[in-house]
Amino acid sequence: MLGLLAALPVLALLTCQLAVLTSASSKHTDSLAALPTNRVGLVLGTSKYVAKGRHNAYYSQRIAAAAKLYKAGKVEYLLVSGDNRTSHYNEPVTMKRDLITAGVPKERITCDFAGFRTLDSIQRAKAVFGQSKLTIISQRFHNERALFLAGASGIDAVAYDAGTGALPTGKTAVRELGARVQAVLDIWVLRRRPKFLGEHISIGKE
Structure with missing residues (x-):
């Protein structure tokens, strides 16, 4: 009995990993040629800087x-979705500004200011911004989790793997394992919804 109880956390972790990986299978790529065309790309937010003011490669x-x-x-x-927790920390505005610098016209970029978690960003893309079909843009490990959330939310999504496609290591890998467990719990058990919803916002001309 003790052995079974000790094995339960490992079994739960493996179940969550399998759920995420199965849902994301064949739906993400780092090949531009292999990526289908979609009207809207969802850019998942993260901080531009990490510790000591260093640039965040992600x-x-x-x-x-x-x-x-x-x-x-x-x-x-492009729908840029991220955290807007204070007047001094605004991921969507920062992403929009840097995308404009990178050559994307400002009228082609829409900000989602309530993407506090990946779940919020994914579900708000459909509930608030009316998108039932998306291309998600993030790193491979993040895309896998986002695709799980998208599939569970009734969104037909593919994902483009930014960067090298390498899997995370160290603290990032540990955090991602925990995030996958939380994602599965949010969908299968807690049935969580975004912190904020709101009125419909159009992207481009509907």
């Missing part, structure tokens, strides 16, 4: 990837 890779997809005609519009 942020830079997502901005570069989003601009690349727009210029290649793989998406027509």
